[in-house]
Amino acid sequence: MGRRVAVIGGGPSGAITAIALKRHGFEPTLYDKVDPFEEVKQAVQKGELVNIQFGETGGTLGILGNGVKALKNLGLLDYVKEFQEDPMVMELNFMYLDGSDRTCRRTLVEEGVQPMHALRSKLHQILVKAANAEGIKLYGGKKLKTLTQTADDVTVEFEDGTQIVADFVVGADGIHSKTRQLIFPDSAKPVLDATGYITIFDLGTYSDGSVVDFNHPEGIYNDPLNGRFIFTAPFGKNQGEAKIFEMNVKKPLDQADDWRPVSDLPKEAAQLADTLQSWGTEPAIVNCVRHAKRITPVNLYDLPDLPSFYKGRVVLVGDAAHGTVPYAAQGLCQAIEDCGTLADLWGHYQDDYKRAFSMYDKIRVPRTRKVVSLARNTGSRLRASNVVQMKFGRFMMKLVFSLMEWFGVEDEITLHNYRDDIRKVIPDIQFK
Template identity: 35%
Template structure:
């Protein structure tokens, strides 16, 4: 009897990780996306999804998933360990420095390899994941804008704007905060609400511009509680770092692709002036002014869902539980979704091998699907 087949809507970080996890346990999946990430990767360019211009910090739960996927060493080689996290006032005064290893040990993490978080450019991590998918033959079909989802007893079918359809035993919506899957399956009213706040992330070659970041400030947050401003720095290698600043009162962008800004000097200069006016440490202003790439993203509030599955559809990552895109918190929860889905699939398929095709597999596809619902 053939293995279950899965439709994955979205080939971002969580979508790609999901495809790899399912492949490891023998479940065939295909990713569908509006853009072609492999084309971008093969050109040697950075993939730009969401706040992808910046860095993400991956804690023990996410590191464990990356290790399971066989990518942990490659990710650490492309990023940097994060031994400290610092919180300070907007001008850098009154710093509170947290030791990551000590904190994670106290939180109960016993594996030394996972006690120090990883900091990596989001676009670099995406490239690693997509290359791994390509290597094992996982397909990504592009130009696929989701229009509708229809469910039958044993199958689910996705219809795309180009007139094509895809049918499988399970559909996983990994299509982000503005998930079409969520609206079409769970309710058209379940749209993300813009909160009037924008984040702006500049990526800079600190070595080229002689910018020095303290060891304790490779990840640092500078906060003005009265004016409600937050600035941050994220160093991902000896050469590359990112700087982030939030602004308020900006109109919601009609372009949700979050590509890098086109007029870089104008926007980087405006944000650098803002950092200076807020009294941030001088290197933050310099980092923003010298950025070679600048991406902006909106902050949204996502309506709560009682369940992340409905019929043969599961939501994961930001499509399910949107998080404020700060240092990769949303990615971390998405990776934990992936780890849970992989465990559910593996447990079922292992049980199937042990007990044969009789008792467990009276309806094998439905049984596997029921097992996968545990993620929700």
């Protein structure tokens, strides 16, 4: 069996998949639609600030316990140790938008498994560098056009007219995956759930005397009646972020699907802060946003469930397979679990790729369904059509949090190890 694997998508999930497969004896190559040199050229022509970071940027990504375990299984934990130097606060405060009626959810942490916040752009750079160190090539400006499968291989054609032939294709190209559209043309498209902005800022005292900080380290500020919420968290060395979203929207923000920061930062920061102030947002959060050093417009989508994650010699991972709203903080974690599960199964079955892909489906489809359901249910609780529904929702949330803490209920999502799922169906498997 040939071992050439074309990985479509050079983001974190694509890079992790490529590294994992390389270590199992495969020959992966990464292809990403973004051409950083073309973007620099266009920025110069428009007189805009040049952003030379490859791929998407955005804000932070949460890597909870299950994601940390997955990285450790893959031998990649050392690459992200710098993010663990500033541990994630495992205490999430839920409040109304003005900071009132606070209730706290504490998340269990296993000894030796430290969750973390990772700035997406920095994590991406680390993983691409790691892939390069493994001898994995990455080609930019490769926007997928068609896939043609035969019994023996897959011909991949790109929009620039070039073609390559691979033995297999892994679609790691995100929630708007072209790979998914090509192998499942009748599948439902992602549904818009919310629009908003990710803001990044430095915490501390500024030269003008302004103090930029949170009243609570990690918080979710919510206005259920108007479908608005803000997630705040510190990360790195004295940095913070506020993710601001409106859920009662019908139209996506222009260009937000590219996850590119705004160019007129002072103007956008002032306007966004004024908007938050008009919502009645807690003043400390308004002040943080007013001092933003980066603002990225984003659209949040939810992908209707797929019955399968592969067809023939093409298999999907991450958001391409099960992209959903971020309300469970599991997007990257589930992608890492996908990568690890696929690599372990493929490494075990070797030439029997059909068996490997079938077992991948058997393990990952139900697991991701459970996580996606949690994310959707959490999102639904951030909305309310009337005051009675809003108050009842708050009451139930407090009750559930209290019971979980009282009984010490383990979080089967965040304390999970994907290799336990593999052992259940292949008891004699030997992990590399």
